[in-house]
Amino acid sequence: MYAQSDNYFKLTFEKKFIDGEANQVAYINFPDIVLWGYFEVTITGGYNHRLNKGILKKRFAMVRNTSNYFSDLTEVPIAFGVLADQWCIGDFDENNLRIPIYHLSSAGNEIVIQVEGLIRKKSNVDAIIANLNISDPVIVSNSKTRQYMSIIQDRVGIGTNNPQNKLELANLNHDGINLDNKFRLRTFGTSNTFILEHLADEGDLYIRSKIGPDDSGNIVMNDAGGNVLIGQTTQQNSDYRLDIDGPVRANEIKINLDGADFVFEPNYELRSLKEVEIYVKENKRLPEIASAEEMKKGANVGELSRQLLQKTEELTLYTIQQHKEIKKLNNELTELKKVIVKLN
Structure with missing residues (x-):
């Protein structure tokens, strides 16, 4: 026909x-x-x-x-x-x-x-x-295999005639995906893993949100729960929402924490320097400060900052006390000198 x-x-x-x-x-x-x-x-x-x-x-x-x-x-x-x-x-x-x-x-x-x-x-x-x-x-003997291009099932290849994944883009001289509207990727199930990879000898992976003339926009991660891991795939302690294996550098870090103004309250019980001396000799650290072994497991930066501020404020109180004692001793020394002059 x-x-x-x-x-x-x-x-x-x-x-x-x-x-x-x-x-x-x-x-x-x-x-x-x-x-x-x-x-x-x-x-x-x-x-x-x-x-x-x-x-x-x-x-x-x-x-x-x-x-x-x-x-x-x-x-x-x-x-x-x-x-x-x-x-x-x-x-x-x-x-x-x-x-x-x-x-x-x-x-x-x-x-x-x-x-x-x-x-x-x-x-x-x-x-x-x-x-x-x-x-x-x-x-005939041949090594031909199935040809793929399906939007209903199996695999879709763009730029390749032998895709190995559900959707594969390859051998392109332009952007793999460029959408002017909303773009969403999802995986469903109880054991699925979503992987976003850049596999090359060089180059970077950019995640960017550009909104408005000043290119400002938010990138929201795990807003419904779960943790973010960088440089690792598992956590020793899942209590941390952000877990980084490696050094971190930033121009500015702001931490929300409570201050230590309670040190200056009239009823605050300030240890005597003798008590502090005894405690340091026995424990090799200041009171309320975690030991070196505990810090190796991780330290709460906000809590540690508050504790160090508390020690700084206590040190200020000790300095004020010593200033008063020195002033008192100076006054006594002045009076003593007057007595000596009269005796001579």
Whole structure:
């Protein structure tokens, strides 16, 4: 069956391959003519689609002269269903002027093949209508595998004809994804992992939020709970919302904490310096300050800052006390000098 109008043609063939045999091939044979244009080969299931439901389509943009110049581009825009697991459409063989159709399994042996195209010269369309044919299948050894391009199931490849993931972008000279509107990636389930990777010998991974003329915008992470880990994949202590394995540098860090103004309250019980001396000799640290062993496990910066502020304020009180005592001693010394002068 065929259709034709000026520079366009469509041919349909039914082909039955050998029952129970895998690794078969049949060829779509083209006449030796100038082929300038667009061709599309589509395979659908035969025998009421019972054993090979689905569709496989491959496109060819071709420039071929009888003077041996040849150039083409190909893509597989559709590949889904059982049929896509069982068949493969090969590339145009410029030496033998044919496109191979590979049968990859021993099931679903009957198919419908449609060849259509839009080419430059009407005379070439007439030649194709009259001479294009499909050979009988033969058994061959081959390493052909399934072709992928599906938005319903299996895998989608952009820039690659052999995707290894559900969606794979590769071999592109431009941005992989560039959207002008909202973009969201999600994983669902109880044990799924979402990975955002930049795998290269050099370069950086940017996460940026640009809003308005000043490029200001927030990046929100784990607003519903959970922790953020940097430089590690597990935590020794899950109490920390941000856990970093490695040094941290910042121009400014602001910590919300309570002060130590209670030290200056009238009823604050300030230890005597003698008590502090005894405590330091016994514990090798100041009172209320964690030991070195405890700090190795991690220190609360806010709490430690408050404790150090408390010690600074206590030191201020000790200094004031000593100032008063020194002033008192100076006064006593002055009076003592007066007494000595009188005695002399």
